[in-house]
Amino acid sequence: MSLLERSWYQKHWYINPLTWLLLPLSVLFWLISNFRKLLFKLAVKKTITSSVPVIVVGNISVGGNGKTPMVIWLCEYYKKRNKKAVVISRGYGGKSVHYPCDVNESSSPSQCGDEPVLIAKRTGFPVIVGPNRVENIKQAVDKYQPDVIISDDGMQHYQMGRHLELCIVDSKRQFGNGLLMPAGPLRETKKRLNSIDLVIENGGSAQFHYILAQSGLYKVKDDCPANFENHKVSGIAVSAIGNPARFEVSLAQANINIIDKKHFRDHHKFTKNDFANDSNINIFMTEKDAVKCKAFAKDNWYYLRVDASPNTNTQKKLERLLKTIT
Template sequence: MIERIWSGRSPLYVLLLPFSLLYGLIATLIRLSYLLGLRRAWRAPVPVVVVGNLTAGGNGKTPVVIWLVEQLQRQGLRVGVVSRGYGGKAAHYPLVLSSETTTQEAGDEPVLIAQRTGAPVAVSPVRSEAVSALLSAAPLDLIITDDGLQHYALARDIEIVVVDGVRRFGNGWWLPAGPMRERAGRLRQVDAVIVNGGKAGKGEIAMGLQPGAAVNLKTGASMPASALSPVVAMAGIGHPPRFFATLRQHAVDVIRTVPFADHQAYSEAALTALTPNNETLLMTEKDAVKCRAFAHDNWWYLPVDAHLSASAEPLLQKIIALCR
């Protein structure tokens, strides 16, 4: 239902407009308070790059963070990542992740980023505390924040917005009548707009998600996802239909799809029940980091990598120049 409302296919959004106007007023006042100097943002001693979005729901932001970290690491730069840590609850903040840190403590996305990139990662509701914790642990050339475009308490040098190229901005209204955290006009003030799927417009950077081989959660074995059959596909991400569409595009024999809420917590019993006849259970990598501890032999995940067009090169060079 919420997808129909946000996309503009349902007129019920009108009932939520008073709440949206209140949301928009508060969001605007918060931003103005920093722009006018009524509040002061904390500035890190190293450059800060924010990768965020204007809408609620999955836009492909985390794959962009991973891509950016890997690109900068190849240039010899020491990159740290900070996050709010949605879906996790640590005993204390800031929390600097280690190899033993669980998704229950840090959230799924920070654990995924740490595992994929090897970069130091810290989480905290107060991003400046996470940045300080990373800089205290090791020297870094750059900080990337996973989300946090609207967290104006942390000063930033580069702002990158990731947009779902298919859904774009829905009906254009603020939450909860629409999907917007900020209105689309905010794009005029950011440094780069990356469009995931669909068609990139003038001045935007085109991006696609390219799946790799499916990986078994328990054994680490890999094979083409199309070789798995029959498949029950599950996804607990911001926009599960994107994952299911990817599987169909790559000829995966999917007999059932099971969407979950973003940052969903899983139990062994609940996931085992999805495959009563021992079908293959195929999930996203973001789901897999929460399920490895109790994985079964028939559980697999599909990693994806962000592929950006050549127009992303000036953005990379701009970030590298800041660090040099």
């Protein structure tokens, strides 16, 4: 975690000189973002609403909050009901030569982003990435005629009309120091939660929450299930995600003895050189990171698959909300 990120989650932010130094920029951020929202409210800028229902799975803070597992859960929900879904995403970290860009499980994460490739691989539904979500939606409707469109992030993309908003909150980090960027981790103030259809905590014990349920360890190289015959094995935990501590706790719960930890910045583009000193040591990583390492993975590299498991309150509320739009 960088010095800036540590300041965001410091208990007493007001004693941190860096936070005070950045506060004027946060005020400027607030002015610009509110002016932009006002332009949409006054219809100076137009919100374009699709004829196909759009569900936004986002958050009001930066960093990994657990949106992708909920996107996958929604895809599985519609798959069980024989409905077609298309997922759209910014494709953060990808650099495609053209947008919108169609993604499938064989697409390159360096071109399309790691999370879109993971979603395509896990769900089998079409995924479209690009910086302009309205254009992504247009391509989704024209090309696939879906029953629903699920936007992975994009809560602050106000040009994109939406029929349902789900905000995912990390139960441990919550909203940090409660300040807007860059003095804090927030993209919008907590007041924004009042207009969101459902706020869901990732972990914790809130009324509406989900847990990440483990569904096995798999080989990065070929996606085959790992077979450790219930023996405790040791290895290095490698991650390039927003909250590596949660992943490492999950590994420990899966009976993995972590002998070392390697943290990279979220969406880091892995290369062979990142593992140059880890010759014969077992490597354990997230599924999101695994899609970026598949091409050069060794036999003893594994990823932990997890699935969103909403509690009863969340599942019932979600089903009621989803029935109103699809």
